[in-house]
Every structure is written in structure tokens, then in C-alpha cells.
Amino acid sequence: MSKNLTTRSEDYSKWYNELVVKADLAENSGVRGCMVIKPYGYAIWEKMQAELDRMFKETGHQNAYFPLFVPKSMFEAEEKNAEGFAKECAVVTHYRLKNDPEKPGKLIVDPNAKLEEELIVRPTSEAIIWSTYKGWVQSYRDLPLLINQWANVVRWEMRTRLFLRTAEFLWQEGHTAHATRKEAIEESEKMMNVYADFAQNFMAIPVVKGLKTETERFAGAEETYCIEALMQDGKALQAGTSHFLGQNFAEAFDVKFANAEGKQEYVWGTSWGVSTRLMGALVMTHSDDQGLVLPPNLAPIQVVVVPIYKTDEQLAQIAEEVNKLIADLRKLRISVKFDDRTTHKPGFKFAEWELKGVPVRIAVGPKDLENGTYEVARRDTLTKEVKSKEGIAAFISDLLDQIQADLFKKALDYRETHITEVNSFEEFKDVLENKGGFVSAHWDGTAETEEKIKELTKATIRCIPLNGVEESGACVFTGNPSGKRVFFAKAY
Amino acid sequence: MSKNLTTRSEDYSKWYNELVVKADLAENSGVRGCMVIKPYGYAIWEKMQAELDRMFKETGHQNAYFPLFVPKSMFEAEEKNAEGFAKECAVVTHYRLKNDPEKPGKLIVDPNAKLEEELIVRPTSEAIIWSTYKGWVQSYRDLPLLINQWANVVRWEMRTRLFLRTAEFLWQEGHTAHATRKEAIEESEKMMNVYADFAQNFMAIPVVKGLKTETERFAGAEETYCIEALMQDGKALQAGTSHFLGQNFAEAFDVKFANAEGKQEYVWGTSWGVSTRLMGALVMTHSDDQGLVLPPNLAPIQVVVVPIYKTDEQLAQIAEEVNKLIADLRKLRISVKFDDRTTHKPGFKFAEWELKGVPVRIAVGPKDLENGTYEVARRDTLTKEVKSKEGIAAFISDLLDQIQADLFKKALDYRETHITEVNSFEEFKDVLENKGGFVSAHWDGTAETEEKIKELTKATIRCIPLNGVEESGACVFTGNPSGKRVFFAKAY
Structure with a gap:
């Protein structure tokens, strides 16, 4: 067979798109922005699912299933979350088609079958799940709730790319409820660590563990933990997130419990997810101009x-x-x-x-x-x-x-040589343009600076690394004081 | 704990509804007609999935994933199929919400984000899958395609019941493409047999294998094979169907292949599915007034x-x-x-x-x-x-x-004593009202008679049993000649 793949150096983006299709992983469908995951690609996803599912169960989680649809009034209950996802929601407004009176054999939406309340196709399930948890939690004895769901979600993205950004994608979403703030934070961290272990041991992808800035945080979370990977073209890819939700969803959906002293308190929450986007990360981390390179632990x-x-x-x-x-x-x-x-x-x-x-x-x-x-x-x-x-x-x-270990080592070597400390904005731009990778720089902690840097360079703060050391420095952009370096990068 | 279950003899239907909720299998959600499958219920479904998935793979099938949405024009391409599902379709018409200018904190559908073409939430995936197969099949060497999908589907049912009939449900749908009519028919029969084996060996539910009448056939199929089970209240439940699609979808989506002689021919198709409805069958077959009775092979x-x-x-x-x-x-x-x-x-x-x-x-x-x-x-x-x-x-x-075997035997004994041959319509009605179960009767083969019997008795033809013997008789309703008995029953 002739491969005829565009090479990475010619056009990395084109190489990726061609490879995903030619290796029979996925293809675009007749539905705008939605992909067909082909059997070979799906077999890799099944292996990912099996390992993750085992890891979730070993950490005490159970699977369940919640509805695809969220009524609009339920969706808007947690305002920040609603605002974050409102711009990309697929909305069901009718529940029936009828024959088109003007064109035989064609169908039209039946105007008499308009829903009283519109239904949002879930972009994420916090709303429907927390509205359910209200009925499941009365006492501290009912906590923690440690639940995961394997599901499809829809976000109406304007620019889509196979696996990396699709209107519909497959994922798992964990949703847990706890009696204390401390326990919920521990859960968020635990699941970030589960994701990191999975990425490193199965996908052979080294990841940086960190916290998102407020700008990049999940809509409705108090804190977002993440794992960030680096692709071969020097761009970063967010591979998984784990959110500490505080009491935001408990307050929005009135989920309270009686503590051991009989006092009513709001429940503390987390949510965490990884998606078929991981397939994109897998392809872009290891593959070469001859085609896919799969780590043995995930190869069908x-x-x-x-x-x-x-x-x-x-x-x-x-x-x-x-x-x-x-x-x-x-x-x-x-x-x-x-x-x-x-x-x-x-x-x-x-x-x-x-x-x-x-x-x-x-x-x-x-x-x-x-x-x-x-x-x-x-x-x-x-x-x-x-x-x-x-x-x-x-x-x-x-x-x-050996291959599994070598792939990880190769990716780690690349990553290690692509974390560059910079101390001036000139250096920042130079590294970003000519070398890529994570740029480790001081930042003054303001959303304004973050936004300006993004406008000027397209780089975003990928994370505030958890293993970063405290050191006093000056923001690479404003010169204002900073206590810790953060990782900037251009990203998928 | 106090069970307080309604007993089966008091009210079978109420017993079922209470049991599903009290045993933590599922509950109604805040979304009309959609259920939440709770962890204990989902764990049973996972065991079902694991066994079925193994059986599908052992018979040469691979999993894949196709989009949730079907554009309206694609949906209507196979006319009979479209007509069959048009009346219960959830339709996405918009892709964005915006802030309600009149009510702060509330959202409304953004009228500027109307889709050019409406999207149907899949009620079944023949349309999207056959539109994809067009790109996958050129030559007889590309056949057969033996593909299965685990997915959620939506049918806007007006009266819903947990597991038995819900607006959204989980299922698997196999979609295969073949070079010959014979091979496609063999595939339909093979998958009906896989379902029957699963029902009997894992669910401990005896089933009747048969063919649907034209009236009850899947919209777009040439023949529908089915397995029919009998619940403890004497009502039948369709537990799985396997359709021989002829060349209907190949013609609608122009899926042709070059045969060994280089001649273009339309592909032959099948589709087959079982759903979370099986959970309802499991509950209703074995459980008693004390609660669930689970067969060991599926007990979490x-x-x-x-x-x-x-x-x-x-x-x-x-x-x-x-x-x-x-x-x-x-x-x-x-x-x-x-x-x-x-x-x-x-x-x-x-x-x-x-x-x-x-x-x-x-x-x-x-x-x-x-x-x-x-x-x-x-x-x-x-x-x-x-x-x-x-x-x-x-x-x-x-x-x-022993328990697994005994449960099957008990269900089989009940089923065997609830197949009753009748030779007059009086007898027919008497058995149906006072005994229930399958009523084995001669039928003249017309849709009119089928419809009239349904109007008068609420009984439908569950199937034309595959193991039925040829015998000449007179239709129990019209007296017209018949060559074989069929099974009538009231059904879920």
C-alpha cells in the first residue's frame, strides 16, 4: 500500500488530519463537526476505557447513567456554568416531524409539537446530576457519592478537528459529592493523579500536573486541576481536568445534608473528565512520517x-x-x-x-x-x-x-528539552516562535496580563505547575512582582 | 429496612414500578420520560454489556461509533424508515442560547443561531450508518462489514415506564453489509440466535424465536426476526430484534459494490439491537413480592x-x-x-x-x-x-x-404452561382474559384481521414462531384458511 502521507515537517496539521483518516481511526461524517470513530480507532478507545474504568473502580467509584437532555431552567440554575456553555449548546425544541404538505416524501418539523421547555443536549452533566443528587443525599451517611458516567456530550464548536475538537465527543465524567471541603479537594487531586498515571503508564505521554488560572478554569469550579501534555510540534494539549466545585452546584440545586451534629450543610463537589481528545494526543505524541506509532499497552x-x-x-x-x-x-x-x-x-x-x-x-x-x-x-x-x-x-x-518504556522516555526527553525558562518578554516571544514548548515565566497573577499576552502571542497559561518552586521574580510582561513561574504555551 | 412493596397480586404494574426504584435500579429524572440508571442498576447493565460484547466479537463484529445527530435530509432518505420514526423524533433546531434581555440570569434560545438544516437525535442509526457505508464499500473485498455500536437513542414516547419504554434509552445496534441476500439473511438469523442464547444462558429467560408480521416489522426492513419473552403477569415482552433489510438502505444511500465479475450491485443489509429494556424483562421474569431475584450470571x-x-x-x-x-x-x-x-x-x-x-x-x-x-x-x-x-x-x-438453572427452569415451566392453543375466537378471548400468556392460533395472514383482533382484545401477533409446524387450519377470527399457528399476546 502507498501511504502518501504529508510529512510532519511539511505541514504538521495536515499530517495529523491525513493520518487519522488513513490509519482508519476516524473520519468526518455527514453531520457538521461530528466524527465517525472507525473500528480501529474505536478499539484503541475501548482499551483506554477499560484501563480508566478499572482505575476509577479501584478508587471506589461506580458507574451510572443520567439523561442526555437538560431542561433549560435546570441548565441555567448554576449561572457561571450556564454562561460558560450557553454559546455552544445544541437545543431540542420539537419532538415530532410530519410530512411536508408541499413536497411528497419529505418531512418538516411539526409546529404543533413544540416543547413547552427547550431541552439542551448536555455539554457536561453537572446540572442534571446535581439536580438528581438532591434526592440522594439527606445525611452525612449518604456521603461521599462517588459516581462516574461514560457518555456522549455535545458542544457546538465552530472549528472542529477529528478527535481534538468535535461537536459531539465521547468522554467519561466523574461527579462526586462530599461532606467536607478537604475531602472534595483530596478527591479532585486524586483523580488528577489517576489521569496522570494513565497518561504516563498507558499512553506513554508525560504530563505536567497543575492548576488552571481563573480565566481558564471550568465554568462553575472553584479550582481546576489539569494534566498538560506536549505535542511534537511544540504545542500543548490539555489531556484531562479535575474540578473542585466548592459548594457552587450544591447551592444552585439545594443539595444539603445533615452532618453528624444534625446541622444542615451544603455538600462539596468535584467533577473530572477525559475524552476522545486523548486519541488526538496519542497520535500527535508518538507517530511519525510513516504513520501511527502506538504504545503496546493501548495497541489493539x-x-x-x-x-x-x-x-x-x-x-x-x-x-x-x-x-x-x-x-x-x-x-x-x-x-x-x-x-x-x-x-x-x-x-x-x-x-x-x-x-x-x-x-x-x-x-x-x-x-x-x-x-x-x-x-x-x-x-x-x-x-x-x-x-x-x-x-x-x-x-x-x-x-x-521495552517499546512502551522507550516511547515514554522519548516523549519525556522531548518534553524536558521543551520547557524553557525565560525572564524577558523578548525571550518569551522568541522561544514561543522559534522553539515552542512550555515557556516557564513569571506572571503578575492578573487576568489582564494573561489576556494581553494571549492577544500578542496566542500563548495561554496552560497551568500553574503543582511542583513549581516559590521564587520571587518579575512578571515577564508587566514587571510586577510574582512568586512563582507558570507555564505558557500555544495549545490545541 | 422495611420494604413495603406492593405485591404482584395486588397490582403487578405498581409492584414493578416500586421495585425498580426501591431496589436502586433506576428512577425518573427531571427530564420528561428520561430515566436515571442508578449504580446498582447500571452494574447489572454493565454485566449484560460485557457478555453481549464478547458474543458479538466472537461472531466477528467490531465496535465503532457514529454521530448522535442525523440531518433531516439524510433521515428521510429511506422513506419507510423515516415514516416509522418521524412521529417520535427529538429535533435540534438551534445551536446557541443567549441571555434573556428581559430576565437577568435567565437564558433564551438565540434566534440568530438557527440551524440551516434541522438535526434529528437518532432514534436508530441506519440512516447515518448507511450514508457512511457508502464511502466504505467499493468492492466485494470490502464486504462483509460487521459493525456494532453501543449508544443512546431517543424516541419521544408519550407514555413511559422505567426501562420498558423511555424517551432516551441505551442499546447496542449492529449494522452489517453483505454481498449476497443469503449471507445477510444468515447474519440476521445468527444474531437472533445470539440474543436467544444470551437471554437463556445469562438472563435465565426462555424466549420464543420467530418472525414479525408485516404490521409489526421494523420500518425499512424486509423481515424482522425477534425473541419474545413472557412475563409473570402473562404479558409478552419483545426482548430483541434482528432485521433483514434487503437492499432498502443500500438503495436509499446508493451503497453499491463491484462483485467478483466487476458488476455493480447494491449491498444487502441487516441491523439488530437489544436495549436497557432487557433490564425490565429481567426484573419482571424472576422477581417476587420480597424484591428482586437476580440470576447469578448477571448479579453484580x-x-x-x-x-x-x-x-x-x-x-x-x-x-x-x-x-x-x-x-x-x-x-x-x-x-x-x-x-x-x-x-x-x-x-x-x-x-x-x-x-x-x-x-x-x-x-x-x-x-x-x-x-x-x-x-x-x-x-x-x-x-x-x-x-x-x-x-x-x-x-x-x-x-x-443450581440457582441459575432453577431460575431458568421455573421461567420455562411458567412459559410452557402459558402457551395455549385455541381454535375459536371465544376460546381466544377467554384464554387472553383469564389466563394470559401466548395464545397459539390460526390467522388468515391479513393485516386487517390482525388489526381487528387487536382492537377487540388488545392482543397483537408477537411472532410467527420459527419452530411452528405446518398444519392446515382456519383463522380464529375470519375462518379463512391458514397454514400455521402464530402467537398472540398482550404485550409490553
């Missing part, structure tokens, strides 16, 4: 075996040998595909599996049968070596671990 | 252990013993909960776990510790016995299998 197919043969008899001999190998690999819980299609040549298959990012390719031909060997190729390094079939399964298993 | 908690103690020291001793038991049960992949809450008495706990349908309850007190015994209670039969702790884990494992 970890090993592909391609037979090299001329005759049916050779294929049969190879298949016999390969079936033993496959059985051994499966015992080690390695997912393996034997690509014995007779319709395509090995070269085509090599290119296809490279494009699709399968971490390890094994080729085997008549000569290998004679010599008792396999040719083992790594997708990440595009290197190959001939290995004896003795102990090959264990070798492959170790190799997959 | 299979065994609950309740300690009986007076002192903290006794509780500690019991816990030590129970922890060994739990470890042994978990090794056998049995999910077990130790209810060591100190806030509730054993009697309360017994009632709560009965209400929630946990298949096996183990109670253990100081006397049991002395004697080396456990008290083991079955939820389905409400019987209990004292067992030696020697070999208890294996005993429990066998007991769970």
Missing part, C-alpha cells in the same frame, strides 16, 4: 505476523509454525494477528501495519523455517533483527515492555 | 456475607473467618460483599439484600464460629440451611450454578 494489535511465501505449500508450512508462536504469545496475553491474506503482497502488508502503528512485526519465510528464525521489526525505531525461535515469545513480551 | 454481587454479633470482639473474630471465605470465593471468580456496616442490624441487612436480589446470603455468628458452620440462604427459594465450613466455597459455587 500488539504483534502482526506476515508470511513471506511463493507457493501455497510454503504458506501452509509457515502457518503451521506461526500457529505455535501465536499460541505462545496469547498465553502471555499478547494480542497477535496473523496476516495471511492472499490478496496482498508482503510489502503492502508491511506498509499497512506500519501506517496502523502495530508495535512489533514478525516476518517469516522459507529461509526462516530452515534456520529456525524470525525477523522481528520494531515500529517505533523502524529497526529489525533476526531472532532464533527459541524463547521468542518471552523476547517479544520483553520487547513490548 | 453474587454472595453477601452478614455478620451476627453483639460485641466488637465478636465482629473481629467473625471478620477474620469471613476474610478467608471471601478469598476462597474470589478465587472461584465469585463476587462477594462482606456487609460489616455497624450502623445497621442484621434484620435490616437481610431485608435490603433480599430486596436487591443477591442470589446467596451467608450469615455467620459466634455459634457458627464454635461449630465451624455458616448459614446459607437462597434468595430465589427463600430457604436456608446450615453448612459446615469444610468445602463451603465449592458448595457456594455449585449452588450459584
Whole structure:
């Protein structure tokens, strides 16, 4: 197969768009801004879901499901949240179509089926969930509520890109309720850490943990924790957020509990989410000009075996040998595909599996049968070596671990060399334009300065890193005093 | 805890509604006709999903995800399908809210954000999926496409009931495309059989496999296969459907392929689905006046252990013993909960776990510790016995299998005694009114007769059973000739 991918250096953005489509991850649909997630892309998302779901359950959370629609009056109850999402809401106004009297075979909205109250397609579910929690919480004994939902949400974005920004996307949203401020803050931090562990251990993506500024905070939150990743083009990508909601939603929906002394108090809340946007981060962190590079921990197919043969008899001999190998690999819980299609040549298959990012390719031909060997190729390094079939399964298993670790290390090295401390605005602009990455700079803490820097450079404050050190300095823009550096970057 | 459940004989419908809420399965939300699926209910649905998903994958299907919205022009392309769902469509007409100039803090739909074309919230996804398949299929080598989607759908039903009929529900929908009519029919039949196996082996619900009449067929299908279950009140419930779509959607969306001879042909299609409605079937098939009865294969908690103690020291001793038991049960992949809450008495706990349908309850007190015994209670039969702790884990494992088998047998016995052959319309009405269940009767094959019988008795033809024998008879209503009996029933 011919890949014909635009290279990253030619046009990073175009490379990404082409790769997502050509690798069969997703494509645009006939519905503006909405994507179709294709089976290969969805299989990666399923692996992400399975790991995250396990991690949520291990930290005491249960899944539930809440309605897709939010009545307008419920939606507007928490004012900041409503204001934050009002500009991008899909609104259901009618509940029936009827035949178009003027055009046979066509339908029109039935004007007699107008809803008394409009329904908002959830852009996020705090409103519907907190209106439900009101009925679930009476006493401190009912707390904490530790609930997660896997769902689709809709935000009517004007400029969309596959996975990164789509009108509809899939996500999980955790919504928890607690008796104390302290416990809710601990929960927010815990889930940020769960996301960071997932990003690093499964996606092989290093992340910076931090707090959002007030400007970038979730609408309705008191504090937003986030994990920020760095893509290969030097732009940042927000990979997950965890919000400490204070008592905002409890007050808006009147969710109170009787504490141990019998006194009524408002409940403390958190919410946290990651979405199919992670698919975009995965692609942009590791992939190269040959196609996808998938970390073994999330690859739907970890090993592909391609037979090299001329005759049916050779294929049969190879298949016999390969079936033993496959059985051994499966015992080690390695997912393996034997690509014995007779319709395509090995070269085509090599290119296809490279494009699709399968971490390890094994080729085997008549000569290998004679010599008792396999040719083992790594997708990440595009290197190959001939290995004896003795102990090959264990070798492959170790190799997959090695690839996982190497991908993380490579991404971490890139990230580490792309955090640049600057002390003047000239330096700031220079680094941003010519190097990219996170620019670590002092900031005076005002939204005005943040906004001006954004206007001038398109860089936003990605986060106030949690591991940042206290140091006195001068704001890179105004020169006003600052006690800590923050991370600026251009971002997706 | 006090259950205060209405009994089935008092009011079956009220019993069901109360049970679903009191057992923490689901509740009505603040959105008309939409339910909240609570964690305990969702945990059962997750077990259903896991098994079905495994079965779909074992039969060669892959998951994918398609948009929530369907543009109106796309929706109306397959006319019969559009006509069938037009009357219950939620329609998105706008994409933004704005501040209400007259009421501060309130929002109104922004009239300047009207969509050029209305979007239908999917009631089912044939339209969006077949419009996508057009791009995926060129040659016979691209076929078959064997795809499934887990999703939410919306049908604006006027009368709703938790799980059984809700405006939004969760389901899976398989959509496959084939090169030949024969292969598509085989696929429809295969998936009906997968559903039947799932219903019988996991839900412990016997089902009748059959074909729908033209009147009851899916809008846009050439043939609808179904599985029909019988509830304890003698009413039938359609538990799953599998449609042979012929070339209807391929023609509507111009999905053609080049066959092996290079000739263009329309693709053949199927679609098949089961939904959260199965939760309703599960509740209504097995549960009793004490609460839920869950088949072990779908119970989120299979065994609950309740300690009986007076002192903290006794509780500690019991816990030590129970922890060994739990470890042994978990090794056998049995999910077990130790209810060591100190806030509730054993009697309360017994009632709560009965209400929630946990298949096996183990109670253990100081006397049991002395004697080396456990008290083991079955939820389905409400019987209990004292067992030696020697070999208890294996005993429990066998007991769970026994309960699963007994529940199926009980439901099958009920179903078998509630299929009644009738040969006159008097008999028909008598059985329907006084006994319920499936009424096996000759029918002249016309929609008119079907409709008249429905008007007079509220009974519909649930299916034309696939295992029915050819026999010549006279239609129970018109006396016209008939070659086969069909199953009538009142239905959910």
C-alpha cells in the first residue's frame, strides 16, 4: 500500500488530519463537526476505557447513567456554568416531524409539537446530576457519592478537528459529592493523579500536573486541576481536568445534608473528565512520517505476523509454525494477528501495519523455517533483527515492555528539552516562535496580563505547575512582582 | 429496612414500578420520560454489556461509533424508515442560547443561531450508518462489514415506564453489509440466535424465536426476526430484534459494490439491537413480592456475607473467618460483599439484600464460629440451611450454578404452561382474559384481521414462531384458511 502521507515537517496539521483518516481511526461524517470513530480507532478507545474504568473502580467509584437532555431552567440554575456553555449548546425544541404538505416524501418539523421547555443536549452533566443528587443525599451517611458516567456530550464548536475538537465527543465524567471541603479537594487531586498515571503508564505521554488560572478554569469550579501534555510540534494539549466545585452546584440545586451534629450543610463537589481528545494526543505524541506509532499497552494489535511465501505449500508450512508462536504469545496475553491474506503482497502488508502503528512485526519465510528464525521489526525505531525461535515469545513480551518504556522516555526527553525558562518578554516571544514548548515565566497573577499576552502571542497559561518552586521574580510582561513561574504555551 | 412493596397480586404494574426504584435500579429524572440508571442498576447493565460484547466479537463484529445527530435530509432518505420514526423524533433546531434581555440570569434560545438544516437525535442509526457505508464499500473485498455500536437513542414516547419504554434509552445496534441476500439473511438469523442464547444462558429467560408480521416489522426492513419473552403477569415482552433489510438502505444511500465479475450491485443489509429494556424483562421474569431475584450470571454481587454479633470482639473474630471465605470465593471468580456496616442490624441487612436480589446470603455468628458452620440462604427459594465450613466455597459455587438453572427452569415451566392453543375466537378471548400468556392460533395472514383482533382484545401477533409446524387450519377470527399457528399476546 502507498501511504502518501504529508510529512510532519511539511505541514504538521495536515499530517495529523491525513493520518487519522488513513490509519482508519476516524473520519468526518455527514453531520457538521461530528466524527465517525472507525473500528480501529474505536478499539484503541475501548482499551483506554477499560484501563480508566478499572482505575476509577479501584478508587471506589461506580458507574451510572443520567439523561442526555437538560431542561433549560435546570441548565441555567448554576449561572457561571450556564454562561460558560450557553454559546455552544445544541437545543431540542420539537419532538415530532410530519410530512411536508408541499413536497411528497419529505418531512418538516411539526409546529404543533413544540416543547413547552427547550431541552439542551448536555455539554457536561453537572446540572442534571446535581439536580438528581438532591434526592440522594439527606445525611452525612449518604456521603461521599462517588459516581462516574461514560457518555456522549455535545458542544457546538465552530472549528472542529477529528478527535481534538468535535461537536459531539465521547468522554467519561466523574461527579462526586462530599461532606467536607478537604475531602472534595483530596478527591479532585486524586483523580488528577489517576489521569496522570494513565497518561504516563498507558499512553506513554508525560504530563505536567497543575492548576488552571481563573480565566481558564471550568465554568462553575472553584479550582481546576489539569494534566498538560506536549505535542511534537511544540504545542500543548490539555489531556484531562479535575474540578473542585466548592459548594457552587450544591447551592444552585439545594443539595444539603445533615452532618453528624444534625446541622444542615451544603455538600462539596468535584467533577473530572477525559475524552476522545486523548486519541488526538496519542497520535500527535508518538507517530511519525510513516504513520501511527502506538504504545503496546493501548495497541489493539500488539504483534502482526506476515508470511513471506511463493507457493501455497510454503504458506501452509509457515502457518503451521506461526500457529505455535501465536499460541505462545496469547498465553502471555499478547494480542497477535496473523496476516495471511492472499490478496496482498508482503510489502503492502508491511506498509499497512506500519501506517496502523502495530508495535512489533514478525516476518517469516522459507529461509526462516530452515534456520529456525524470525525477523522481528520494531515500529517505533523502524529497526529489525533476526531472532532464533527459541524463547521468542518471552523476547517479544520483553520487547513490548521495552517499546512502551522507550516511547515514554522519548516523549519525556522531548518534553524536558521543551520547557524553557525565560525572564524577558523578548525571550518569551522568541522561544514561543522559534522553539515552542512550555515557556516557564513569571506572571503578575492578573487576568489582564494573561489576556494581553494571549492577544500578542496566542500563548495561554496552560497551568500553574503543582511542583513549581516559590521564587520571587518579575512578571515577564508587566514587571510586577510574582512568586512563582507558570507555564505558557500555544495549545490545541 | 422495611420494604413495603406492593405485591404482584395486588397490582403487578405498581409492584414493578416500586421495585425498580426501591431496589436502586433506576428512577425518573427531571427530564420528561428520561430515566436515571442508578449504580446498582447500571452494574447489572454493565454485566449484560460485557457478555453481549464478547458474543458479538466472537461472531466477528467490531465496535465503532457514529454521530448522535442525523440531518433531516439524510433521515428521510429511506422513506419507510423515516415514516416509522418521524412521529417520535427529538429535533435540534438551534445551536446557541443567549441571555434573556428581559430576565437577568435567565437564558433564551438565540434566534440568530438557527440551524440551516434541522438535526434529528437518532432514534436508530441506519440512516447515518448507511450514508457512511457508502464511502466504505467499493468492492466485494470490502464486504462483509460487521459493525456494532453501543449508544443512546431517543424516541419521544408519550407514555413511559422505567426501562420498558423511555424517551432516551441505551442499546447496542449492529449494522452489517453483505454481498449476497443469503449471507445477510444468515447474519440476521445468527444474531437472533445470539440474543436467544444470551437471554437463556445469562438472563435465565426462555424466549420464543420467530418472525414479525408485516404490521409489526421494523420500518425499512424486509423481515424482522425477534425473541419474545413472557412475563409473570402473562404479558409478552419483545426482548430483541434482528432485521433483514434487503437492499432498502443500500438503495436509499446508493451503497453499491463491484462483485467478483466487476458488476455493480447494491449491498444487502441487516441491523439488530437489544436495549436497557432487557433490564425490565429481567426484573419482571424472576422477581417476587420480597424484591428482586437476580440470576447469578448477571448479579453484580453474587454472595453477601452478614455478620451476627453483639460485641466488637465478636465482629473481629467473625471478620477474620469471613476474610478467608471471601478469598476462597474470589478465587472461584465469585463476587462477594462482606456487609460489616455497624450502623445497621442484621434484620435490616437481610431485608435490603433480599430486596436487591443477591442470589446467596451467608450469615455467620459466634455459634457458627464454635461449630465451624455458616448459614446459607437462597434468595430465589427463600430457604436456608446450615453448612459446615469444610468445602463451603465449592458448595457456594455449585449452588450459584443450581440457582441459575432453577431460575431458568421455573421461567420455562411458567412459559410452557402459558402457551395455549385455541381454535375459536371465544376460546381466544377467554384464554387472553383469564389466563394470559401466548395464545397459539390460526390467522388468515391479513393485516386487517390482525388489526381487528387487536382492537377487540388488545392482543397483537408477537411472532410467527420459527419452530411452528405446518398444519392446515382456519383463522380464529375470519375462518379463512391458514397454514400455521402464530402467537398472540398482550404485550409490553
